[in-house]
Amino acid sequence: MSKKMIGPEMLPSLQGVIPSIIGTCSAAGVPNVTYISQVYYVNESHVALSYQFFNKTIRNIRENPILCVYVTCPITYVLYKCMLRYIESQSSGEIFDEMSVQLEAIASAHRKTGVLRLQAADIYEVLSVEKIT
Amino acid sequence: MIIPPTHEALLRDPMFSFWIGTASPENVPEVIKCMGVNLDYERERLTCFAAVRFADKSLDNLQRNPAISLVGAHVGTYQGYQYKGTFIRSRPCTADEVEFQRQYMEVFALTLNGFGYSKEGLYRLYFSQPSMAIEFKVHEVYDQAPRQGTGEKIGI
Numbered sequence: 300m301s302k303k304m305i306g307p308e309m310l311p312s313l314q315g316v317i318p319s320i321i322g323t324c325s326a327a328g329v330p331n332v333t334y335i336s337q338v339y340y341v342n343e344s345h346v347a348l349s350y351q352f353f354n355k356t357i358r359n360i361r362e363n364p365i366l367c368v369y370v371t372c373p374i375t376y377v378l379y380k381c382m383l384r385y386i387e388s389q390s391s392g393e394i395f396d397e398m399s400v401q402l403e404a405i406a407s408a409h410r411k412t413g414v415l416r417l418q419a420a421d422i423y424e425v426l427s428v429e430k431i432t
Numbered sequence: 433m434i435i436p437p438t439h440e441a442l443l444r445d446p447m448f449s450f451w452i453g454t455a456s457p458e459n460v461p462e463v464i465k466c467m468g469v470n471l472d473y474e475r476e477r478l479t480c481f482a483a484v485r486f487a488d489k490s491l492d493n494l495q496r497n498p499a500i501s502l503v504g505a506h507v508g509t510y511q512g513y514q515y516k517g518t519f520i521r522s523r524p525c526t527a528d529e530v531e532f533q534r535q536y537m538e539v540f541a542l543t544l545n546g547f548g549y550s551k552e553g554l555y556r557l558y559f560s561q562p563s564m565a566i567e568f569k570v571h572e573v574y575d576q577a578p579r580q581g582t583g584e585k586i587g588i
Contacts (some may be wrong), residue, residue, distance in 0.1 A: 318548070321501075322453045322461035329516065330453035330461050332503040333576060354583045355574075367461045375555030414475075431486070 300351035302428050305342040309372070309379055309428070313340045313403040316373035318381050321348070336405050337368050338381075339371045339398050341422065346383065349402055350419040360385045360421070369431075378431040383423035395420045401425050435475040435570055436586060439513065446539035447508060450564065452480055453501040454493035462489050462587045465558050466502065466534035470529075478502060478515060479567045479571040481525055482535050483560035490565065500568045503576060507544060510578035513586075516564070517568045525563045533563060 305313075318334045325331070328346040333356050348368070350357060361365060364385035371378050389395050399417045438462040442448060450466035454585075463487040470479040480502055482490070493502060505512035525533070537559045545551040575584045 311540050320451050320463055322451075322463035324455035324459045324461040326456070326459070328455055328459055328497050329499045330455040330501045332501050332514065333455035334503070334505055334510075334512070363459050365460055367463055369463060371557065373549075376550060376557045378557055395450055411535075424452075 303425060305340065305346070305381075305382040305425060305428060306343075309370070310340060311374050312370040312379055313338050313346070314373070315401065317371040319371070320369045321356065321366055322368075323356050324363050325359045326362040331359055335368070337398065337402055338368060339394070339401065339420065341394060344425050345386075345422060346425060347398060347422050348418040349390075349398055349417050350388060350421050353368070365426075366423070378383075380429045380431055382426040384426055385421045386424055388419040388421050390419045392420075395424070433490075434462070435471060435478075435515070435573060438477065439573070440471055441474065442513070443471050443504065445506070447506050447543055448504045449507050449529060449540070450502060450504045450532040451472070453503070454490045454492060455497055455499060456493050457496045459526050462493055467558065467563065469502065470532070475521065477567060477569050478517070479565050481529060481563050481565055483558075484562045484564055485570070487564050487566075491522055491566070492517065494522070494566070498568075500566075505576070507540075507542045510577060511574075514574045514576045515570045516574070517574040519567055519569045519572040520560050522564050522566045528536050529565055530563065531559060 315337045323331045337349045368381045397422045452466045455461050455588045468481050502515045541551040541554040
């Protein structure tokens with residue numbers, strides 16, 4: 300069963316405790332999969348992804364704005380699949396600043412301080428959310 | 433494409449977490465968890481194992497768009513690689529392949545348990561039978577370690 304919004308039960312899965320997985324696809328139809336440190340909650344119908352250094356992912360998203368992201372709740376171990384559509388990149392402002400702070404905390408927890416520097420906060424509309432059972 | 437010989441051990445290492453990416457003909461991506469990988473003797477083809485309950489959409493995608501990607505990342509160091517290629521075939525896993533998945537999952541879950549994750553939770557999350565073996569020919573391998581300049585093509 301899928302819905303279009305991020306419910307409160309999903310919020311722990313957006314804390315960066317368990318790394319998330321994103322799938323993108325080029326205009327030529329070639330998929331790409333990568334890990335991402337952070338899926339940031341903006342509001343119930345929008346999230347932001349940290350744009351760090353996943354070059355191919357960014358190229359794909361600019362060609363084809365639909366992507367698939369899996370987030371995992373570290374308490375219940377429930378997996379959620381979210382389909383997203385890219386809207387815009389923000390390299391300053393409230394979301395960017397808060398993501399930078401969170402990303403530093405995640406980097407510190409994973410002993411990657413200084414490596415996971417945020418270049419931009421990419422904003423996405425949530426198209427669907429599906430609990431994987 | 434010949435996968436580098438150093439990847440033979442890496443692809444069997446339960447410290448690596450694997451995910452499979454496919455896309456529909458409409459270019460909608462899909463990702464599923466992979467429960468272990470087998471590399472063929474010529475180091476050209478990979479066989480990935482995935483639970484049937486996750487795999488329906490991916491298998492449908494592969495019938496209509498054979499492009500496939502597999503990412504593997506070390507859960508401790510984040511050393512990672514992406515294998516891109518063309519789908520060959522899928523079939524139900526053999527008993528030996530199910531046992532391989534069990535052994536992979538046990539070490540994977542024990543390792544992550546050492547990092548504070550629940551072993552039972554991880555089993556509930558990822559391990560499921562029956563499963564499918566998805567075979568593909570590798571055309572390209574990319575370094576995917578989390579660092580600036582990542583994405584370099586490797587292999588022959």
